[in-house]
Each structure stands twice: as structure tokens, then as C-alpha cells.
Amino acid sequence: MSDYRYDIVRNVNSFRRKLEWGLGNLPRAVKFKNIKWDDELSVMAMRVSNQCLEHTFSPCVNTFLYKDVGESSDFVKVQNISKGFNVISFLNMWFDYHKMMKPSYVNYFPNVAPQDHLIIFANLIYEKNKKMGCGMVKSGQGRYLTCLFDKKIKPYEQLYTTRLKDFRTNRKLNETESPPLNSSSTEAIVTLSTAYK
Incomplete structure (x- = not known):
């Protein structure tokens, strides 16, 4: 995976940036840390991938340094014409799982099975994750990728801090000023002042 490490991190961080601007129906995120x-998570991920049987999951992904590791593992069979399916192809497939994520899951992530596509995607966007490592096995037409993260998502936990949907919802009406009157009507002109947090 050392050949792909920079591409993996760049792609994951780039995808997380998309959430800051809004992605599909998911709420906008505040700024993610990169x-x-x-390397330790990568070595452990490679061990998990080497012992894979399509969708079996190793309970032993924790290390001395990382006591509560999050795991995303996935298996695909590729056709002869798809020999170029690599770790970036997996990540793109995982990023596409955002379409299955309900907006409410961002604030209250459900208790799902480890092999569920939601947890695979959620690990990528979990704001507490600061480190990751991946390992991939190619066996015939099969491809198996495991990425491990330094934090495991707890059921019903918030995935990331959200922004207000629209900056205009953060405006307050300044009611201390008396509205000026128009000479041709009694229509009030309301002054808005923008309040930023």
C-alpha cells in the first residue's frame, strides 16, 4: 500500500472537503482536520485482508497504540476487463455510499453491522478519525480492501459537527430601530443585521 498511501489520504481528505460545501442530502460539515x-494501522489492515473470506471480519484489529479501531472492509469480484480495479477504485465506490446515508444518521448514527455499507462510508467521514491505514489483497478476480481508522464509531454517536444549512438562517431581525415610514404608504422597511457565530 505504500505506493498508494498519498493518493489514499489525498482522496479521503478531498472527499471530506466536499462535505464542508454540501454533498447530496447530507448536512454541511464544519472544517475537517486532515x-x-x-503505518501500524496499514500493517494491521493488510493482516486482516490476508485472512479474508469475502465478508468475514476480524475482531482483532486493535493495536497497543490504537485500542478502539474502526474498520472498513469490502470485497468485489472484477471481470477480466476490470483488471485496473485498485484501492482508489474501492475508495470511489465507498464514497458513492453517501447516497445511502440518511441526513439524520450524521447526528445519530444507527447501530449497524460491521459489514454494512453505512459503516464503511461513516468511517471515512467520522470527524474523530485522524489516522488511517489500508491493506488490499488481489486473488484471481477477487479484490479485498481493509482500511483501519484510529477511532471506532459508537452506536448513536454524531459523525461530524454540522453547519447551519444556509447562512441566511443565521440572521436576526434588528428590532431596536424604529422603522422609517415611506411618504406614500405606511409600509415598514425592516433592517437585517447578520449575526455570525
Whole structure:
């Protein structure tokens, strides 16, 4: 995976930036910190991938340094014409899982099975994750990728801090001023002042 480590981290961080501007129906995120590559997580991810049987999951992904590791593992079979399916192809597939995520899950992530596509995607956008490492196995037409993260998502936990949907919802009406009157009507002109947090 060392050949792909920079591409993996760049792609994950780029995708997280998309959430800051709004992605599909998901709420906008406040600024994410960049995820960084971790060799220890990568070695452990490679061990998990080497022992894979399509969708079996290793309960032993924790390390001495990382006591509560999050895991995203996935398996695909590729056709002869798809020999170029690599770790970036997996990540793009995982990013596409955002279409299955309900907006409410961002604030209250459900208790799902480890092999569920929601947890695979959620690990990528979990704001507490600061480090990751991946390992991939190619076996015939099969491809198996595991990415491990330094934090495991707890059921019903918030995935990331959200922004207000629209900056205009953060405006307050300044009611202390008396509205000026128009000479041709009694229509009030209301002054808006923008309040920023």
C-alpha cells in the first residue's frame, strides 16, 4: 500500500472537503482536520485482508497504540476487463455510499453491522478519525480492501459537527430601530443585521 498511501489520504481528505460545501442530502460539515497515514494501522489492515473470506471480519484489529479501531472492509469480484480495479477504485465506490446515508444518521448514527455499507462510508467521514491505514489483497478476480481508522464509531454517536444549512438562517431581525415610514404608504422597511457565530 505504500505506493498508494498519498493518493489514499489525498482522496479521503478531498472527499471530506466536499462535505464542508454540501454533498447530496447530507448536512454541511464544519472544517475537517486532515486524515494522516499510519503505518501500524496499514500493517494491521493488510493482516486482516490476508485472512479474508469475502465478508468475514476480524475482531482483532486493535493495536497497543490504537485500542478502539474502526474498520472498513469490502470485497468485489472484477471481470477480466476490470483488471485496473485498485484501492482508489474501492475508495470511489465507498464514497458513492453517501447516497445511502440518511441526513439524520450524521447526528445519530444507527447501530449497524460491521459489514454494512453505512459503516464503511461513516468511517471515512467520522470527524474523530485522524489516522488511517489500508491493506488490499488481489486473488484471481477477487479484490479485498481493509482500511483501519484510529477511532471506532459508537452506536448513536454524531459523525461530524454540522453547519447551519444556509447562512441566511443565521440572521436576526434588528428590532431596536424604529422603522422609517415611506411618504406614500405606511409600509415598514425592516433592517437585517447578520449575526455570525
